[in-house]
Amino acid sequence: MASPTVTLVAASPNPAVSGQSVTLTATVTPHPPATGTPTGSVAFVIGGTGGGTFTQPLTGGAATFITSGPGAGSHTVTATYNGDTNFATSTSAPLTQVVNPANSRTTISSNPNPSEAGTLVDFVAFVEAIPPGDGTPTGTVTFTLTNGVGTITINTTVDTNGFAFVEVPLSAGNWDVDAFYAGDANFGASGVSEYTQVVTEPESGTVTTTVS
Template sequence: MATPTITLVTATPNPATSGQSVTLTATVIPLGTGTPTGTVTFTITGGPTLTGTLSGGTTSVTASGLSVGVHPVIAVYGGDTNFLASTGATVIVVTQAATTTSVVSSPDPSTLGQSVTFTATVTPVAPGSGSPSGTMTFVIGGSGGGSFTQPVTAGVATLMLTTLGVGTHPVVAIYTGDASFLPSSGTDTQTVNPAP
């Protein structure tokens, strides 16, 4: 007669941040002697279905690309000739990744009437990864400045201005965040010299 089993499942790290891979480990415990063999199928709600082969009664798989939120996991051990099937469960929590924002201007300094390009870059903070999207608000002080909202594509937003007056202009770039990434901001200054 086949021996009953219990399947235990763990997720590491948990919680994870957006863009971080999660390792799922299943341990099949026999209610008797021997070591179970065969496979365990992990079904992740909102994620992939993965299969691992038992070695010494355990197996691990790696899940990546999970969206922010709660992902229930069901692990099904299919059994073998000596051991009965069993099921285990856990939950993976994925949170938004922190970011940093930097902003630079070119050319700096510029001359009155010259086109200036402001470039803001959003970078996920490890262990988060991926390409932030959403919007960036550039707040530029001084004559000819103002507040300007631009799209973020692959983590980068740009703004071109020809309206800045002579002087030093404080620049703040504010990333508003998206479903996977938290907001952040960066600062810079732009100097405009009189035209020759």
């Protein structure tokens, strides 16, 4: 008859942030008075977004699984030892793994700068995760451009690489440009300001006179 076992599961770090690697460790021990070292495998079950069932080998009575998949929120984690010839199966008590939204950082650039009045200026905002967070933020960026007289506001979507683009013609003068990322389920909001776009008056055309 197979001896009973006790399975425990732990997570580090806990809490974590979105995209951060979390190490799950399951330990399986014989229930006294049984002795020995269980072999076989452990199935880690992670609930919620980005979770699933992941089976890992048991070595020296322990099994580990490293994941960065779970999204922001609380996730129930259990570990089930699948048993072997000498030891019976057992399941750990549920563990709550907390994943908080990661911090983000937004930067901005433009091309050309300076530019001529009336010509199109390309503005680019780049949104990235701040370590230990990882992944690509989604959602929208709001560009706000002001020259002290008028204000232009443009909302645009962050692409799959974390970039947001707008193209706009501007009148002559110095324009203050802000870019604000609104955040999503896994990443917090962030913004950048104090960026100046210099727009000059168009150069006057040169008239060439031919004397015969």
